[in-house]
Amino acid sequence: VISMPSQHNLVLAIDIGGTKTLVGLxxxxxxxxxxxxxxxxxxxTAETHLAKCMEAAKACLIDAGRxxxxxxxxxxxxxxxxxxxxxxxxxxxxxxxxxxxxxxxLQNEWADTPVEIANDVNACALGELxxxxxxxxxxxxxxxxxxxxxxxxxxxxxxxxxxxxxAGELGHVIVEWENGMPCGCGHTGxxxxxxxxxxxxxxxxxxxxxxxxxxxxARFIMDCNLDVSAESVAQAARSGIKEALEIYETAGRYLGxxxxxxxxxxxxxxxxxxxxxxxxLDLLAPAMRKTYRSSVIGESNRRIPIVPTSLGxxxxxxxxxxxxxxxxxxxxx
Amino acid sequence: VISMPSQHNLVLAIDIGGTKTLVGLxxxxxxxxxxxxxxxxxxxTAETHLAKCMEAAKACLIDAGRxxxxxxxxxxxxxxxxxxxxxxxxxxxxxxxxxxxxxxxLQNEWADTPVEIANDVNACALGELxxxxxxxxxxxxxxxxxxxxxxxxxxxxxxxxxxxxxAGELGHVIVEWENGMPCGCGHTGxxxxxxxxxxxxxxxxxxxxxxxxxxxxARFIMDCNLDVSAESVAQAARSGIKEALEIYETAGRYLGxxxxxxxxxxxxxxxxxxxxxxxxLDLLAPAMRKTYRSSVIGESNRRIPIVPTSLGxxxxxxxxxxxxxxxxxxxxx
Numbered sequence: 001v002i003s004m005p006s007q008h009n010l011v012l013a014i015d016i017g018g019t020k021t022l023v024g025l026x027x028x029x030x031x032x033x034x035x036x037x038x039x040x041x042x043x044x045t046a047e048t049h050l051a052k053c054m055e056a057a058k059a060c061l062i063d064a065g066r067x068x069x070x071x072x073x074x075x076x077x078x079x080x081x082x083x084x085x086x087x088x089x090x091x092x093x094x095x096x097x098x099x100x101x102x103x104x105x106l107q108n109e110w111a112d113t114p115v116e117i118a119n120d121v122n123a124c125a126l127g128e129l130x131x132x133x134x135x136x137x138x139x140x141x142x143x144x145x146x147x148x149x150x151x152x153x154x155x156x157x158x159x160x161x162x163x164x165x166x167a168g169e170l171g172h173v174i175v176e177w178e179n180g181m182p183c184g185c186g187h188t189g190x191x192x193x194x195x196x197x198x199x200x201x202x203x204x205x206x207x208x209x210x211x212x213x214x215x216x217x218a219r220f221i222m223d224c225n226l227d228v229s230a231e232s233v234a235q236a237a238r239s240g241i242k243e244a245l246e247i248y249e250t251a252g253r254y255l256g257x258x259x260x261x262x263x264x265x266x267x268x269x270x271x272x273x274x275x276x277x278x279x280x281l282d283l284l285a286p287a288m289r290k291t292y293r294s295s296v297i298g299e300s301n302r303r304i305p306i307v308p309t310s311l312g313x314x315x316x317x318x319x320x321x322x323x324x325x326x327x328x329x330x331x332x333x
Numbered sequence: 334v335i336s337m338p339s340q341h342n343l344v345l346a347i348d349i350g351g352t353k354t355l356v357g358l359x360x361x362x363x364x365x366x367x368x369x370x371x372x373x374x375x376x377x378t379a380e381t382h383l384a385k386c387m388e389a390a391k392a393c394l395i396d397a398g399r400x401x402x403x404x405x406x407x408x409x410x411x412x413x414x415x416x417x418x419x420x421x422x423x424x425x426x427x428x429x430x431x432x433x434x435x436x437x438x439l440q441n442e443w444a445d446t447p448v449e450i451a452n453d454v455n456a457c458a459l460g461e462l463x464x465x466x467x468x469x470x471x472x473x474x475x476x477x478x479x480x481x482x483x484x485x486x487x488x489x490x491x492x493x494x495x496x497x498x499x500a501g502e503l504g505h506v507i508v509e510w511e512n513g514m515p516c517g518c519g520h521t522g523x524x525x526x527x528x529x530x531x532x533x534x535x536x537x538x539x540x541x542x543x544x545x546x547x548x549x550x551a552r553f554i555m556d557c558n559l560d561v562s563a564e565s566v567a568q569a570a571r572s573g574i575k576e577a578l579e580i581y582e583t584a585g586r587y588l589g590x591x592x593x594x595x596x597x598x599x600x601x602x603x604x605x606x607x608x609x610x611x612x613x614l615d616l617l618a619p620a621m622r623k624t625y626r627s628s629v630i631g632e633s634n635r636r637i638p639i640v641p642t643s644l645g646x647x648x649x650x651x652x653x654x655x656x657x658x659x660x661x662x663x664x665x666x
Contacts, residue, residue: 155489160601162472170629187628260507265501265599296505
């Protein structure tokens with residue numbers, strides 16, 4: 001395939017997730033001109049995985065019929081704490097990587113090309129700001145609801161990182177003070193422990209274990225030859241199985257609690273939800289909105305849009321590209 | 334009294350609270366060179382009260398031996414929603430004032446002098462940033478714990494107002510989802526309903542009403558010839574009365590909950606507490622810190638300083654002055 005020549009430069013976007021990595025070429029309109037998917041290899045060093053990403057980048061250039069010289073910048077997202085200024089992945093808990101000089105490694109191959117690095121959730125927020133629903137807001141909150149829950153805070157059309165780069169831990173605000181479930185962080189009652197994909201799966205497992213109440217849900221999942229997961233519970237809820245609907249209702253209520261904290265504090269223009277579980281936002285929304293609206297002060301907070309990402313499956317890849325494309329902020333009137 | 338001549342210009346600061354108003358002349362170092370105190374007159378129009386503030390300003394100039402020409406700007410804080418750009422007090426719920434063109438009224442008297450207006454809580458945050466503990470932080474949260482609870486969010490050394498000027502409603506984040514007390518805002522379980530001066534007084538009243546448990550507290554307050562109030566309960570707690578200590582412990586626990594939400598979201602450099610109840614921060618602190626530390630993620634969040642204001646009783650007046658003195662932000666390294 002030989003693509004049409006274009007007046008636009010391309011950005012090489014590398015979205016390194018905990019389990020999968022997307023590598024792509026993205027133009028200034030947010031169109032993905034080529035992409036490759038690979039498994040995130042955490043068996044070796046981060047450098048080994050970055051070398052594989054470079055191979056995928058070359059393959060993308062061939063796919064798109066473009067040259068290395070067409071690439072005006074490289075944007076990399078990492079599943080952990082990133083130091084933008086130094087271009088270093090400080091710590092990726094799941095992969096076990098520490099102090100990886102991502103920028104230096106990539107510039108061995110792409111010398112003189114700007115390389116930007118960011119945490120994956122913050123990059124999604126920036127992608128939404130640059131290419132998605134965030135274009136409409138000066139301030140908004142991006143929330144990834146997936147295996148875990150993370151958030152990125154956009155203030156004055158820029159990512160707000162906080163005093164030591166860990167702002168946006170909405171997944172660990174406590175939403176259940178009395179009967180909190182244990183969270184991976186060591187606390188109990190965190191949003192992540194009550195409304196993530198993992199939390200939804202665990203609620204379903206507990207429901208199924210109570211054979212009298214969970215029988216119908218168990219039968220549905222078995223009949224469909226599925227695993228117990230946030231996705232299969234959503235499918236069951238859409239088939240009208242009451243216990244599955246209740247699980248999403250519970251998760252939605254907890255999301256509403258956390259969103260109310262964020263809105264009361266920050267009075268954002270909107271809340272944008274991404275991550276796999278956001279595909280079931282319709283199932284979460286009734287309880288989420290009800291709890292949210294009864295817990296925020298001010299008519300403008302009550303009315304703010306809570307919407308799914310407009311960037312879909314490639315939100316992270318577009319986020320990586322936006323690290324290069326994002327301009328110094330111009331405030332909306 | 335004739336003050337020494339000074340090379341510094343002065344700012345006329347007007348801090349209009351719900352019940353009292355302070356008018357003062359403040360120099361660039363934050364020294365108050367003269368001040369007058371008056372009752373906030375809410376029986377008439379806002380314009381009537383502003384005229385009284387102008388009289389007090391003239392008296393301050395005489396007290397300080399200074400001239401109107403020495404005043405380089407006027408800063409006004411109002412107990413409600415302020416529109417900085419238009420210089421208008423949009424709404425002050427307690428006083429019942431709406432759409433007061435504060436800037437225009439003051440410029441009748443002080444033509445060609447810049448007039449800045451802000452919400453009182455945000456102004457305190459800016460005062461702390463300009464003259465107090467906030468000088469050390471790029472980002473911090475100011476919390477006023479008084480009759481009610483309000484907060485001001487400083488991001489990148491500027492007040493963050495949110496999408497419609499109502500950011501910082503920490504007083505209305507919900508800290509008690511199960512057995513929430515009713516709040517003035519119409520919800521139940523807000524921080525303000527569980528940890529404000531009013532909440533502390535109500536807890537004491539309930540304790541006293543349970544005659545078996547509250548007898549000692551009731552006797553102490555009666556013997557000292559005091560009213561039941563946050564102050565008298567603090568005095569009782571300092572005398573070792575267990576029920577009074579428990580009341581502050583309860584309030585401290587709820588403050589810790591709300592502070593944990595704010596820190597997880599914003600990763601601030603610090604939290605600065607002002608308002609009358611902050612005089613009892615020592616009584617609140619043990620339970621507050623314990624709850625806070627067990628509910629935030631990240632070592633840097635666990636370690637952030639939670640400190641009382643360094644500006645004392647005049648925090649609001651210095652806040653009003655800082656509206657004029659505050660420079661475009663220069664970030665700390």
